Amino acid sequence: MHSRRPAPDQATRLAALRAFCDRALDDYPELSRYDEFELDFWDGIDFLRIADDWVRHQPKDGPKALADGFVFPTVWDDLEDRRDQQRYGLQYRVCDAWVTAHPDAYALEQICARLRHMLQFAFEDSDYPLPTDEDGPAYYRRRPDQAWAFPDVQACINRLSNYPPTAAWQAFAEWLLDGDWNREQPPSTPDEEPTKVADAYPYVHQEIERIALGLLEAGRLDYPRFVRAATTWGRAMMFYTDDTGLDSDDVDMDRYADDVLDDDESSHSDAPTTRAPAASHPELARFTVRYIEDALAGLPDNAQKLADTFRSVEVYQARWLLQALAVVERLRMTPEDFFERWADTAAVLERFLLLQALPKPSSAELLAALGGFSRNSLLTALPYAGQASRVVLDALGWSDLQAFQREYLSIALAPQSDWGTDLPNTLDETVGVVDRYLLDKALAEADPNHLREYLAALAPSPWAFPETRILLDAYQGIGRAALEKKLTRHAQAAMRIYGVLPVTEADDVRQRYLTFKKLHKDVRKYGAERQANSHAAIQAGLENLARVAGYPSAIRLEWAMEAQIAEAAVTAAHIDGYDITLLIDGLSPTLHIGKAGKTLKTAPPAIRKHTAFIALKMQQTGLKEQIARLCRTLEAMMSSGETLALEDLKPLLNMPAVRLLMEQLIVQADDTVLGWLDSTTLTVTDLEGRQHLAKKNLRIAHPFHLFTAGQLSAWQKEVITHRRVQPFKQAFRELYLLTPAERDSGLWTHRFAGHRLKSKVAARLLQVRNWSTSSVEDIYYESKEHGIYALFNFLDTGHYLSETEHVTFDTIAFYRDHKAIPLEQVPPLLFSEVMRDADLLVSVAHAADDYSSSNETLQRRAELVGELIQGLGLRNVKCAGHFLYITGQRANYRIHLGSAAIHIEPGNYLCIVPVGSGVKEFYLPFADTDQKMAEVLSKMFLLLDDMNITDSLILEQIQRRE
Structure with missing residues (x-):
């Protein structure tokens, strides 16, 4: 050694x-x-x-x-x-x-x-x-x-x-x-590719150039030495200049x-940074050109080494394409064996065939030069010719395929995808979305025989793009059964393609729409990255379906389909003397069954298997799902502050379910007036009972709008007084405003820092709330409306959130264009909703036994209880701070609004275990019940009437309080 x-x-x-x-x-x-x-x-x-x-x-x-x-x-x-x-x-x-x-x-x-x-x-x-x-x-x-x-x-x-x-x-x-x-x-x-010592150092371009230049200036670098150096150092010895087209x-x-x-x-180190080299010396550039010409002429000898030497080269002059094409001709390469047989030689030629730019005046000169090559060589070069591929098409006599090639490549090489990725799994909702006008025009111009030969020539190449080929077939109505089979496996490319199938029957669009909605629900079982990519693929599929069906956008398609579902609903049947009616009771569709003027609690066995009754049950299930979908859509619109122009709102209000939901929500007309909507007249009734006609637009008011108008408490009282049940939390929704500490911190908030969470619960909850959780460095929520990303930061993590049993919440920050923005510049609605997600995360996934709810949650609960006490005329109960105080006949009680824990005054603990969250026998002003709030209220009503308590365990605790 x-x-x-x-x-x-x-x-x-x-x-x-x-x-x-x-x-x-x-x-x-x-x-x-x-x-x-x-x-x-x-x-x-x-x-x-x-x-x-x-x-x-x-x-x-x-x-x-x-x-x-x-x-x-x-x-x-x-x-x-x-x-x-x-x-x-x-x-x-x-x-x-x-x-x-x-x-x-x-x-x-x-x-x-x-x-x-x-x-x-x-x-x-x-x-x-x-x-x-x-x-x-x-x-x-x-x-x-x-x-x-x-x-x-x-x-x-x-x-x-x-x-x-x-x-x-x-x-x-x-x-x-x-x-x-x-x-x-x-x-x-034994099967390792042979390498040499210098192969380990490919990124020494600047250093080798300075050394070569020093020898050149000393007269000690001639072409033979340059060749030896290029053989040793490969692409580090390649000196390209603009005038060489490299x-x-x-x-x-x-x-x-x-x-x-x-x-x-x-x-x-703080050592001085090395100077960047000047533009390549003309003699070094000439040596490089000569070396490349010799290398191309000598192929396939030493092809493996040359493949690495030239793997980064870009060509900007057609002469290099022609020299590479001459090699294709000399070696009699074909599309089928280009890479299959020639491997390293093909890797070299691919770089020189790929023309990066072709000025229009040069096209005629190139076309003339291509006339000297065989049809087979042109077909072999076509997929690799870059900007020259259109001229190669002309040389093949396939000018009629110019438009088709543009559309074909624009679909396969979509935005945000890499070269040759072919409808990739991506968050980009535009990938795979077809411009029907341009594609129809391209297909009409293409000669079918030329098109068939063109696609056959591309089959062995990176331009084969099998998913794009499936899309083109589907667009022409081919391969539907195979595509639907792929959907059962939740293939993302199939989701994007499914929408382009032609409409075959009257109900086809609605059935495909429902298929997409089912897929959206089904993919929630996957991890965060696949789930997010699948949702983007489904959205692309819906956009394709909208275009095929003649709708201007996916959202218009959605509203039209939901309206069709509602209009097609069978709402009544008469079976063997029984009258069955499907009604929306509150926000829940129910079946009312009656006979001879009497209402029955359940359907008798005699009619349960009847076709008409089964149809009504299916309709009930479908209506429940529709209401749930619409609730999510409307809540998302409220959370983002989205406004709807009246011409967009009117089709939405054609749906009975939407009318029912919208009339239980506080709306803001024309960015000013707050009130209840009359969906028939499009008027808004404010707190004073005055009616205002909506003229331009409407939005579902966020609590922030109520707060900034100084009307939040008044609207809470209004909801309780009229015993309205809102489809989701609106008037009593938690509102999160910037604190002085957050204004001082500037770029991040520590509001929930230090809370220890169960990581698996946290990961699942974030996925359901549409947060990306692919790694702990990328736990974010994207607001497309504002171009802002909200990021949650955690401590004590592995690479993935659920990799460790527990994680610790740290900071929350907001980014635009990869730069953190001051919290004061974050739109208030976005800030409040992100903080609400964080609060929910901490309250549901907390690992500590002594966790207490946030101030915002306790404040909303106190407001709700206070309004209920007043609105329902309850006596012997009051709300103060974070507690309910109840004066019973057996004892006086105190209930904590956060934990629902009960104490018998002055301090004895009273254990009452909730029986579950099945039936709610008391009024709450929103449908998506806060389970802890429901527990607090159920205990309140129980203790207000403590003389009627019969449970021996509860009575024993009350009686021995002294």
């Missing part, structure tokens, strides 16, 4: 330097101000000043010690403790700062020696082996880029590229570019040369 160890004089210098760095941790205030080694510990520290101090104390050997300290690092695993790690971190950064600022001959010698050793003995040096799964000599079976402590190969090349091009520098640069050291890496497995889509990675590991984290 080959080891590179410090010579005795170097070891002496290194020991002195280590001692200095150890003392510096205590002597320099900026290094000793923290007890804990934080991630940003090194930020802002002037390492070069510390290096200068060292050199002042050691003027003779100090500079050499710093160069030695840079190239002879300590193995991280050999560091004994945190202090040792800090000392090494300081030493490396001080040395790095010095050798970067003072590129002297000794430092160059040492950097070149270290780099030469690492490259020559990449698989043999035992100084810094990485652990492996096997014992014995297999330690060297590793990636070279992972085999060294800092400075690694990249860091050394980076420093070398910035050194003055002295004779010693030039000699080493020649050795580095020539690549005689570039041996094949021993394979870890560019690269490689991402310039962060500078890794300044990184040094700190446990499992990376810190960054």
